[in-house]
Amino acid sequence: MGFVLPEYRHPDFNGAPLAGAPAAVFCACPADGVAPAGFHATSVFPEYVRMQDGHWELLRRSRMDCVIRLGTDGRPEVTEFRRLRKGDMVAVGRGENGEQGIYLHTGGFEPARQCGGEAFAFRTGTSRETSFSIAYDTLYDIMRHDRSHGRIIWVAGPAVVFDSDARAAFCRLIDKGYVHGLLAGNALATHDLEGALYNTALGQGIYDKRQMPLGHYHHLDTLNTLREAGGIERAVQQGQIRGGVMHALTRQGIPYVLAGSIRDDGPLPEVEPDVYSAQDAMRNLAGEATTVVALATQLHTIATGNMTPSYQVAQDGGVRPVYFFIVDMSEFAAGKLADRGSLTAHAILTNVQDFMVNLDRAL
Structure with a gap:
């Protein structure tokens, strides 16, 4: 059997706490290159934004230490601070569990959790002695x-x-x-x-x-x-x-x-x-x-x-x-x-x- 990519599991948007999450809030940039107070900074992991119509939008081409801006098509896009212009609408809120309409999903590619893991074990990190x-x-x-x-x-x-x-x-x-x-x-x-x-x-x-x-x-x-x-x-x-x-x-x-x-x-x-x-x-x-x-x-x-x-x-x-x-x-x-x-x-x-x-x- 050839190599198979791991299956991605989306969050459960119908269950708690995401079912009752509010829509994300977007505020205007006060000046070129300046995000509004309380801006949300992106990470390397999948992040979802709840839009005004209630659906969750997965960010595309995300990257670390950027902000979420509403694009001209009304969809959220990831961009750098230096690209912001006065009046651009940027997502605010630093919660990552849906409480502010933004959800950070770190376990999408993880297999079902296995039982029997030890609380203490040797060689859990990476060193020159690690088996590669x-x-x-x-x-x-x-x-x-x-x-x-x-x-x-x-x-x-x-x-x-x-x-x-x-x-x-x-x-x-x-x-x-x-x-x-x-x-x-x-x-x-x-x-x-x-x-x-x-x-x-x-x-x-x-x-x-x-x-x-x-x-x-x-x-x-x-x-x-x-x-x-x-x-x-x-x-x-x-x-x-x-x-x-x-x-x-x-x-x-x-x-x-x-x-x-x-x-x-x-x-x-x-x-x-x-x-x-x-x-x-x-x-x-x-x-x-x-x-x-x-x-x-x-x-x-x-x-x-x-x-x-x-x-x-x-x-x-x-x-x-x-x-x-x-x-x-x-x-x-x-x-x-x-x-x-x-x-x-x-x-x-x-x-x-x-x-x-x-x-x-x-x-």
Whole structure:
């Protein structure tokens, strides 16, 4: 039997306390970018809003730390504070159990509760001693399913392309259809392109680890070459870039977002230097995700976690979970994501380069 998505269970709107819940209250924004007092802030979980006609509306494309605004079609929509305009009608009320017309549903994908759980048990958290066999097998099943029935979005740091085998594995996963979008920064793309031009990353051989003479110039020469060519796509078309992750993405027409950073040098022409434009572009891709795989990049992972809901609503109204995997050697990095509210993320603590090779072989 193949992988089957867990069934989503809507709340019981006919039973207490939701049957007698009032309609949600919407108040006008007093100024551009300012929500009314007592605004309701959204989370990663499914949230329902009771409308004036009594029906409960499930928020679509929800995300953390936003507000609920009435759209021009009269339906509630999730938006950022910076998008609010004076007079916009925003939901108020901080109750989450229906008492103010808003219900936070955290157990929609949970199986029926099992009896016999112990109040005290060892190894209930995640550490480097945790068994990850089931996490790997679950990920394999999800990716095989979502290759054709979902959108797999990757969030990657430069460590992924510092190793020859890991970089090649990522390219094969792209070619095999397991990558529908990439969120990264200038570093991943630059070092991947350096690998295409010089077979190094920051001047070190990506296979033999040899330090090349004047190798510290390689990434700067790469940036200069790509800027002169007019960008990644032009360089691929002209045959200057003949391999690597960015080459594979370009050849397959897969979208990516390279978000700018204070630390960037160059940067590549494709890097989005405006933080809010980059945020918008990242959110558009993250909002499509049914599975997210985040690799060795703490800040990009936290950012994506905050943008990604724990569920997707299909056009026909069906609801499915969004799976979020973080792969890192650091227990701190994995824990940090949970600390920032992304409670549905699953951690696999390992060397990301070994992970990529194992994933490619398994798929």
